[in-house]
Amino acid sequence: MxxxxxxxxxxxxxxxxxxxxxxxxxxxxxxxxxxxxxxxxxxxxPDTRFEPQPMPSFDNVLKPIYQQLQPDPVDMAATERRVVGTLPDPETLKLESLFAYTTHRDPVLLIGGEFAIPNQPIDPADDHQHVHGRATVNPATGEMLNDDALKIGSDWFYPxxxxxxxxxxxxxxxxxxxxxxxxxxxxxxxxxxxxxxxxxxxxxxxxxxxxxxxxxxxxxxxxxxxxxxxxxxxxxLVIFASNIYLPVTHTTLKPLHEHHEMLEAERKGLPHEPAGIPAPLASVDAMVAEAKRRWAERNMAGEVGFLSMNHLGDENGYVSIYRAGSDRVALVGEGIHFKASTGEVIREEPPRSVVSSIDEFLTGLHLQxxxxxxxxxxxxxxxxxxxxxxxxxxxxxxxxxxxxxxxxxxxxxxxxxxxxxxxxxxxxxxxxxxxxxxxxxxxxxxxxxxxxxxxxxxxxxxxxxxxxxxxxxxxxxxxxxxxxxxxxxxxxxxxxxxxxxxxxxxxxxxxxxxxxxxxxxxxxxxxxxxxxxxxxxxxxxxxxxxxxxxxxxxxxxxxxxxxxx
Amino acid sequence: MTETMWLIAAVVAAVLSMGWLALAYETHWQQVFPESRTLPETGRLKLTGWVFLSLSAVFCLKADHPSMAVLVWVMLLAVAAFSVAMMLSHRPAALKIICPPLFVAKA
Incomplete structure (x- = not known):
């Protein structure tokens, strides 16, 4: 031709x-x-025109805010189509996991969580047994931002x-x-x-x-x-390769992936399932202080970028604290995991392998x-x-x-x-x-x-x-x-x-x-x-x-x- | 503050180096000196250009962690090259100031 x-x-x-x-x-x-x-x-x-601030105190500021978090109505409707029967009243749903995310440029804080539902899925292979909730909070006042206020930069231009x-x-x-x-x-x-x-x-x-x-x-x-x-x-392409473009771990290799996930949780000592025994939550601020101390010890003093908790209120609950990667080409990392009920360290993530560091640099240079x-x-x-x-x-x-x-x-x-x-x-x-x-x-x-x-x-x-x-x-x-x-x-x-x-x-x-x-x-x-x-x-x-x-x-x-x- | 100084030095070195590398081409030399019958001293221009290009990399490394410095340097080269190209097309005479007699060969 x-x-x-x-x-x-x-x-x-x-x-x-x-x-x-x-x-x-x-x-x-x-x-x-x-x-x-x-x-x-x-x-x-304009209500959010104030200076960016680091992750606020969980015990004093964030904890009460999570109590106001509600399941997202859109996600409620989507979940209802996938499960048997109708979902309970959203007010009665219990938060089973939560997260908080911030960067050095954010005066406001993104928080969210997963609410457990009692319904069985229509498709037995569907393991998505929760409804999400998400909110943006002003950590200075503890108020949630109006849902109708679209974050034009990060929720419209960015996506x-x-x-x-x-x-x-x-x-x-x-x-x-x-x-x-x-x-x-x-x-x-x-x-x-x-x-x-x-x-x-x-x-x-x-x-x-x-x-x-x-x-x-x-x-x-x-x-x-x-x-x-x-x-x-x-x-x-690298950023979306594994979860969207070539999602082999969620299609062809799904059973293997799930097995690996369980083994990995076991190896790391992070419980995959709740124990079913209620337990209180120790001071998260003390855990944050310990995480910062350990980062500083590794010559990587820094702020918290991401904080998450799994199996809330359960004996198997744990808190994961990740460092913000503001000072290098990196994402949040250097995770340290704590037992939620006692505050003792379960696991400190080891330094990244060479392959993982390359991946972090490639995604980090794009995500900035x-x-x-x-x-x-x-x-x-x-x-x-x-x-x-x-x-x-x-x-x-x-x-x-x-x-x-x-x-x-x-x-x-x-x-x-x-x-x-x-x-x-x-x-x-x-x-x-x-x-x-x-x-x-x-x-x-x-x-x-x-x-x-x-x-x-x-x-x-x-x-x-x-x-x-x-x-x-x-x-x-x-x-x-x-x-x-x-x-x-x-x-x-x-x-x-x-x-x-x-x-x-x-x-x-x-x-x-x-x-x-x-x-x-x-x-x-x-x-x-x-x-x-x-x-x-x-x-x-x-x-x-x-x-x-x-x-x-x-x-x-x-x-x-x-x-x- | 020292970081800012190093970054400014990196910007200056990058723009200078791109300027000299451009002037090493006879077509661009003639854009800067349309009336003159001189030619560029290509070897010296290229050598100085590459030295300053490397210097700007060193300055970037002085300012930041190497993983960040490499990104700053690569992006800086793009901006410097674009700026020199725009100067050549709109204000070529401005580039005379980076042309001491050292870089002029007799026609």
């Missing part, structure tokens, strides 16, 4: 890149936003980048996984078809025609951040628990370089074909261009539109988070309709004015979001930067202003009249362009 390796690789790069590029654009952009998900949460939920927020049959995870795999193929094929990797390493010639200058930018953003692109696509603001910003930059690379890829596709399509009467370029507008400016509009909605909707509105999600999808949908409606010039080898119009709107909306934050919360930039410094909110505001400036600059550039002469030039040039060169 193809005469050379480069041509066949070119085909793979073009068509797979086109089809999954739209998904990758979402992964890169929302991935870049996820670097600062907690900060976006603070912007969106968007790995699941597209399409949770039906985990469809989004699979699409993103496929896109990550294709991206790896795209990087390899891109390297093969790019003839001058080193000679054109620093080359960007904006004065050349749109095809050539876009190709420069596509190559340059792809090559300079190649390690970043490679490692993020690869580690994305570390405390390193410069590296965070470098990651944002890497993500945006990836987005530029994909966006210029779309432009190349259209520029290479639109003259030919105009002659043949084909609508191909027009459709791709409209989709490109939707996934470039349209996507940013949806994100900023959601922030604007967040500030306009009253804080006590019932279902506020749902409204924000609806507005997010609606803005994005409207951006698509607008791009499609304005796309007819592309079929005549001209430019789609939607690029410019959406850039203008984006600039206005970004400024609007900053203004609304000021009006509705009183937190303007002079306050958040100088007088009462709060970088989380200041950072979001400043980023919105930079977004607005770039959007206005782009709109001004796109206003430059495209004369008939230029279009004719483009038409004649397109006849000559046969390959990526």
């Amino acid at each position: 193809f005469n050379s390796l480069r041509m066949s690789m070119g085909w793979v790069h073009t068509w797979m890149g086109l089809v999954l590029g739209f998904v990758l654009m979402i992964c890169f952009f929302f991935g870049a936003l996820s670097v600062f998900d907690r900060e976006i949460d603070r912007w969106a939920i 968007m980048h790995f699941s597209l927020n399409l949770n039906w049959m985990m469809l989004g995870y699979w699409i993103v996984g496929l896109a990550a795999l294709v991206m790896l193929a795209g990087l390899v094929s891109g390297i093969i078809i790019h003839r001058k990797i080193f000679r054109e390493f620093f080359t960007f010639r904006p004065w050349k025609n749109l095809f050539r200058s876009s190709l420069d930018l596509h190559n340059m953003t792809g090559v300079v951040a190649l390690p970043f692109h490679f490692f993020f696509a690869f580690t994305a 628990h570390f405390e390193h603001w410069m590296l965070r910003w470098l990651y944002v930059f890497g993500g945006l370089l990836g987005a530029i690379c994909i966006a210029t890829g779309f432009i190349l596709f259209v520029e290479k074909r639109k003259a030919k399509h105009a002659r043949n009467g084909s609508q191909g370029s027009r459709i791709v261009d409209a989709l490109a507008v939707t996934t470039v400016t349209g996507m940013v509009l949806a994100a900023v539109g959601m922030l604007v909605a967040n500030r306009l909707l009253p804080a006590d509105l019932a279902g506020k988070g749902q409204w924000e999600q609806t507005i997010f999808w609606s803005v994005w949908g409207l951006a698509f309709l607008h791009a499609a409606w304005r796309s007819s010039p592309v079929a005549k080898a001209r430019y789609n004015p939607a690029w410019r119009e959406q850039s203008l709107l984006l600039g206005l909306m970004s400024l609007c979001a900053v203004g609304l934050n000021w009006v509705t919360t009183g937190d303007h930039l002079i306050k958040t930067v100088f007088t009462d410094t709060y970088w989380a909110v200041a950072g979001v505001d400043l980023s919105l202003i930079v977004t607005a400036l770039i959007a206005f600059y782009a709109a001004a550039k796109l206003r430059a009249p495209v004369t008939e002469q230029k279009i004719d030039d483009a038409l004649s040039r397109n006849k000559q362009v046969n390959a990526y060169d």
